[in-house]
Structures are given as structure tokens and as C-alpha cells.
Amino acid sequence: MAHHHGIPSAPSLPLARVRLEDVAPHDGAAAPAYARAVGALVASLARRGAAVLDLPAADAAVVRCALESARAFFRGRPAAYLYRAGRTLEDGELSPACMADAFRCLGKAARAALSAIARHLRLRTDVFNHLLDDAPLPVNEVSSSELLVAYSHEQPQSGQELMGCLRSSMPVVDRGFVTLVASDHPGIEVCDPNGHWYLADWGSGPSDLLLLTGSSLSHVTAGLCPISRYRDTNENRASLTFRLMPHANAILDCSQILAAGHPIRQIYQPIPASQFMDDSCAEEHDVFSHLEEPLESQGNFVSDPSLRSVLSDPLSGAFLEDAMVLQCGHSFGGLMLKKVTEMARCTICNGEVDPASLFPNLALRAVATVVKMEDDRRLFHNAALRKRRKDVTDYADVPKCTRSSSRVHDENGAESLAAAVKGVQYPFVVGERVLITGNKRTPEKFVGKKAVVTSQCLNGWYLVKALDSGESTRLQYRSLRKVPEMQTQGPVSLRD
Structure with missing residues (x-):
């Protein structure tokens, strides 16, 4: 694939460009134009991982205003601002102009795209509405969806700045349903199902929205809707990224997909949206940790x-x-x-x-x-x-008097579990006397007391019984010390 100034050229197969009016939800039988638009949109998402929505003139003017506002707000310095409808600005906090109008326009477009995807899957166009914020948003309620306003430009990097630049160009998978990106300059690369990266917003203008799909949509559609992977090439550009997210109390499940007759894999189990987001954050952290290994x-x-x-x-x-x-x-x-x-x-x-x-x-x-x-x-x-x-557990349950005091070796010369059980996490056995040395979490009344091990738990934890009071407590092996043999007076019964 040819490159120009470090940016891949246009994709060999162009993305579907669909007018927003053509994919607006229709009641009853779908009009031919609507059916064609929905088919083109979904086919482009499946084959290219993205599609383009063409905004009406009025909405395009709002987006252009928001992009110009972003450039003026950041004053030529790379920065970003996260806007959520309904959130009250803190003291001294400033926000770029036109954000409320841009949030409304992009939110409407995102919901229309989501409805089109639902229709293609033989579902009602409003089937996912119960997972979204109420529209209009109630007073004193903050939207779960978000609008990221950013300005970036290409400049020489070194040291930690270079690492930050590389991280910003890492592949991104959004956690929401759909993502819409508007910018005044191309710079978003998308990975198609064959693993090829291409410049997805080549030839696009401020009135064009790049449509991408997220992991929440893939989950509620049982994987029928693929997840888009994209990255920002960090060119000289202002951008608006709108993410349509499920509300915090939503339950992401595939019941509607199952009712429509689609097969569902076992991994797509119902899950609260809040837990799904937390798990996705953990996966992102694991990916970055993996890349640094x-x-x-x-x-x-x-x-x-x-x-x-x-x-x-x-x-x-x-x-x-x-x-x-x-x-x-x-x-x-x-x-x-x-x-x-x-x-x-x-x-x-x-x-x-x-x-x-x-x-x-x-x-x-x-x-x-x-x-x-x-x-x-x-x-x-x-x-x-x-x-x-x-x-190890079976060995710990054997009475101490029946064990050989000498080390036993197997046929390969390796020490048996009779010796291995005395390892780091299992230094004590049931019936053995110990001294409770304790730590900051050990109850003060047990510190310095002699006890007998009554049960062995997982991960080096023991249940011990104080000899003087007969009280039991659960302690880790680090809080215990073996009593010297000269201080013991014969075998100890668990009934002591």
C-alpha cells in the first residue's frame, strides 16, 4: 500500500458512504432507499470495519463550528477535553463552545446507526433503546455517552514523549456501542477483517462522520456485529469523537438475538454494563502491560x-x-x-x-x-x-507420628511431598505447635501466644487454636513460628 507523508493511501475498496436521512428509523415496511442504505452500511462495517455517514447541512454546520471551536480553545497546543451532557462545570473550568449542540447532533446520528444495525439483524429498530440514556436526558442526570474533543499535531518526539506518541497510535477498541469521528483533516486508520490497516477518513470532510463499532455492540449481538479496531496517526487535526455508551444500570444480554433465531456462543452471558466496562478496562491494561514486557x-x-x-x-x-x-x-x-x-x-x-x-x-x-x-x-x-x-493436602492430614523423619526420594531422585510440604507456603502441619508472632492485622490478644495448628487452608493460611484460651483464629504462615522442640511436652491433641 502506498504512503504519503507517513499516511496510508485510500483503501482499495471504498467505504460505504450513506446519508444519515436514509438510515433514520422507519416504521412498518422499509422503503427501498432505506433498505439499500442499511445493507450498504452493515456490509461496509463487516468488510471494512467502518463506514461513513453523510450529515445533513444543518448538522454539518454544527460539527464544523465545534471543530473550529476546538482549535481556538486549545490554541494550537495538543490537548483533549471530555464532554458529557448534564455534567456541571467545576469552578474555573472552561469548555469549548458548541459542545452541547455537537453532542446532540452526534448522539442522534449514533442512535440512527444503531437502529440500522438492529434492523439488519431482523430486530426492532428500538431494541437497544432500553440500554441507552433517556432522550432527552432528564434534569440533573449526567450522560453515560461521551464526546472527546481533541487537537493534535505532528511534531518531533523524544524520550518519554516518543513513548506517549507511540501509545496514542496503538490500536483502539471502544467499549461502547458505536463511535462517530469527525475531523478537519484525515488521520484515522482502521484495521479490516484481513488485518490490513488503511486510512479510513481519506477524502472526508467535517460533514462526514466515520462510523465504528464497539465491544458492547458486539456483546449484545452475540458477535454478529464485528468490533472495529482503529488508531490515530496524530496528524495536524482537530477531531470530535462521540461514543454511544450503555447506561450504568443496563444489563448487556443477547436475548433479542436469540429470539430472532441467531446462534449464540456460550461466552455471551448477561453482564451488568458497569462490570463489562471494568472488565474492558482491565483487558486494556493487560494489553499495554503485555506490550511493555x-x-x-x-x-x-x-x-x-x-x-x-x-x-x-x-x-x-x-x-x-x-x-x-x-x-x-x-x-x-x-x-x-x-x-x-x-x-x-x-x-x-x-x-x-x-x-x-x-x-x-x-x-x-x-x-x-x-x-x-x-x-x-x-x-x-x-x-x-x-x-x-x-x-499436599492429603499429606497434611496424615498424623505426624506416622511420617518418616528422613527424606524420601522417588525413582528419579527428586524429593517427595513429605519434604516438599515443608516448603515456603506450607511450613506447618496439622497438630503442630506454633508461636503466634503476628503482624499489624493480627488481633493483639493472640500475639505472643502459643497455639496448635487445627486446619490447613489455601495459599499458606492456617486455622490455629490458642493453648491458653482455647480461642481459634485464621492466620497466614508469615504470622507463625515453629516452637522449638525443647519447649514441647509430648504430642498435642486437637482437643487441647
């Missing part, structure tokens, strides 16, 4: 749960080691491939399928095989770890 320690990243779900058959759960690619670019394997060929329709974009045109997706098969091998290795490791823990 040494290369030799990054092998385990292939077992990320979301990657496994992409590489598995939604019906049988088997890895796509037999993946075939369709003419539309989507790949299937296992039982879903059989269903697609029987229907002669792609279950993602609804495109026609010619069984004679299918050919193996060798890259996907190779990745699925690698992930399957990694999963098998982890399952074996976890099974061995569980067996070791069980053996």
Missing part, C-alpha cells in the same frame, strides 16, 4: 479468552482448524461452516455463498492450531498443579 515473555498472550472465542466454532466450540474463507471475507469452520453452506448465506453479512468458491484459510488454521496447543499445555499444567495441591 520482553518479547520472550509474550508467548502466553495467545491464550487471551477473546482470541479463543474468535478462533472457535460458535456451535461446537471446536477450534477452527478446518477454517474456510467465503467470498465476503468471513471465515467459518466446524458446524457453523456446514450451516452456512446449507443456507448459502453468510451469517455475519448475509452475503450469498457459493460452496464452489470456498477455499482454505491457511493463516487462520495455523493460528487456531497454535492457540489450541497453548491451551492444551495450560490445561496439562493446571491439572498437574491441582494434583500437587491435593497431594
Whole structure:
């Protein structure tokens, strides 16, 4: 792909450009123009990971005003401002002009796009409305959706500034339903389903909105709507990024998708929106942590749960080691491939399928095989770890007097669990006397007391019983010390 000043050229297949009026919700039977617009919009999202919405003249004027306001507000310095409708400005806080009007226009466009996607999936156009904020927003209520106003420009970077620039160009996956981006200069690259990055807003102006889809939409549609990955090339530009988010009390589920007859993978379970957002933040943190790790320690990243779900058959759960690619670019394997060929329709974009045109997706098969091998290795490791823990627990339950005081070795010369049980996290056994040295969390009345171990818990925790008072408490091994043999007077009964 050719580049110009560090920016990829226009995509080989242009994005669908749809007028916002054409995808506005329609009651009853869809008009031909509406059906064509909805089909073009969804097909572009499936094949290119993005689409373009053309705003009406009045809304385009509002967006242009907001972009000019952003440039004036930041005064040529790279910065960003997060706007939420209904939020009261703090003392001394300033906001760019036209934000309320821009928030209203972009919110209306985002809801129209969401309705079009629902219609394509054979759902009611308002099926997701209960997951969104009320419109209009009630008084004294802050919107869950957000508008990010930013200004950036390309400049030489060094040191930590360079690291910050690289992080800003990292691939982004939004957590909401849909994202709309307006800018006065191209600069958003999108990754298509084949893994190719292209400049998505090439040739776009302030009246054009780049439409992207987020992880919340993918969840409530059981993965039928793909997630867009994009990145900012940090060019000299002002931009508005509107994210349509679920409200905090929403429950993200796939009940409507199931009712429409679509298959649902087991991973798409109902989840509160607040928890979904927290989990997404944790995943983003893990991704950045992974990118900062040494290369030799990054092998385990292939077992990320979301990657496994992409590489598995939604019906049988088997890895796509037999993946075939369709003419539309989507790949299937296992039982879903059989269903697609029987229907002669792609279950993602609804495109026609010619069984004679299918050919193996060798890259996907190779990745699925690698992930399957990694999963098998982890399952074996976890099974061995569980067996070791069980053996340790079983050994701890054996009376101390029946154990050999000498170290026992297996046929390979390795020490047996009779010695390993005295390791770092299991230094004591049931029935053994200990001295409670304690820490800042240990109740004062137990500190300095002698006790007997009555039970062994997980992760180095013990239940001990004070010898003088007979009271029990739960302490970690770091809070205990073995009583010297000369201070013990014979075996201790658990009834003491």
C-alpha cells in the first residue's frame, strides 16, 4: 500500500458512504432507499470495519463550528477535553463552545446507526433503546455517552514523549456501542477483517462522520456485529469523537438475538454494563502491560479468552482448524461452516455463498492450531498443579507420628511431598505447635501466644487454636513460628 507523508493511501475498496436521512428509523415496511442504505452500511462495517455517514447541512454546520471551536480553545497546543451532557462545570473550568449542540447532533446520528444495525439483524429498530440514556436526558442526570474533543499535531518526539506518541497510535477498541469521528483533516486508520490497516477518513470532510463499532455492540449481538479496531496517526487535526455508551444500570444480554433465531456462543452471558466496562478496562491494561514486557515473555498472550472465542466454532466450540474463507471475507469452520453452506448465506453479512468458491484459510488454521496447543499445555499444567495441591493436602492430614523423619526420594531422585510440604507456603502441619508472632492485622490478644495448628487452608493460611484460651483464629504462615522442640511436652491433641 502506498504512503504519503507517513499516511496510508485510500483503501482499495471504498467505504460505504450513506446519508444519515436514509438510515433514520422507519416504521412498518422499509422503503427501498432505506433498505439499500442499511445493507450498504452493515456490509461496509463487516468488510471494512467502518463506514461513513453523510450529515445533513444543518448538522454539518454544527460539527464544523465545534471543530473550529476546538482549535481556538486549545490554541494550537495538543490537548483533549471530555464532554458529557448534564455534567456541571467545576469552578474555573472552561469548555469549548458548541459542545452541547455537537453532542446532540452526534448522539442522534449514533442512535440512527444503531437502529440500522438492529434492523439488519431482523430486530426492532428500538431494541437497544432500553440500554441507552433517556432522550432527552432528564434534569440533573449526567450522560453515560461521551464526546472527546481533541487537537493534535505532528511534531518531533523524544524520550518519554516518543513513548506517549507511540501509545496514542496503538490500536483502539471502544467499549461502547458505536463511535462517530469527525475531523478537519484525515488521520484515522482502521484495521479490516484481513488485518490490513488503511486510512479510513481519506477524502472526508467535517460533514462526514466515520462510523465504528464497539465491544458492547458486539456483546449484545452475540458477535454478529464485528468490533472495529482503529488508531490515530496524530496528524495536524482537530477531531470530535462521540461514543454511544450503555447506561450504568443496563444489563448487556443477547436475548433479542436469540429470539430472532441467531446462534449464540456460550461466552455471551448477561453482564451488568458497569462490570463489562471494568472488565474492558482491565483487558486494556493487560494489553499495554503485555506490550511493555520482553518479547520472550509474550508467548502466553495467545491464550487471551477473546482470541479463543474468535478462533472457535460458535456451535461446537471446536477450534477452527478446518477454517474456510467465503467470498465476503468471513471465515467459518466446524458446524457453523456446514450451516452456512446449507443456507448459502453468510451469517455475519448475509452475503450469498457459493460452496464452489470456498477455499482454505491457511493463516487462520495455523493460528487456531497454535492457540489450541497453548491451551492444551495450560490445561496439562493446571491439572498437574491441582494434583500437587491435593497431594499436599492429603499429606497434611496424615498424623505426624506416622511420617518418616528422613527424606524420601522417588525413582528419579527428586524429593517427595513429605519434604516438599515443608516448603515456603506450607511450613506447618496439622497438630503442630506454633508461636503466634503476628503482624499489624493480627488481633493483639493472640500475639505472643502459643497455639496448635487445627486446619490447613489455601495459599499458606492456617486455622490455629490458642493453648491458653482455647480461642481459634485464621492466620497466614508469615504470622507463625515453629516452637522449638525443647519447649514441647509430648504430642498435642486437637482437643487441647
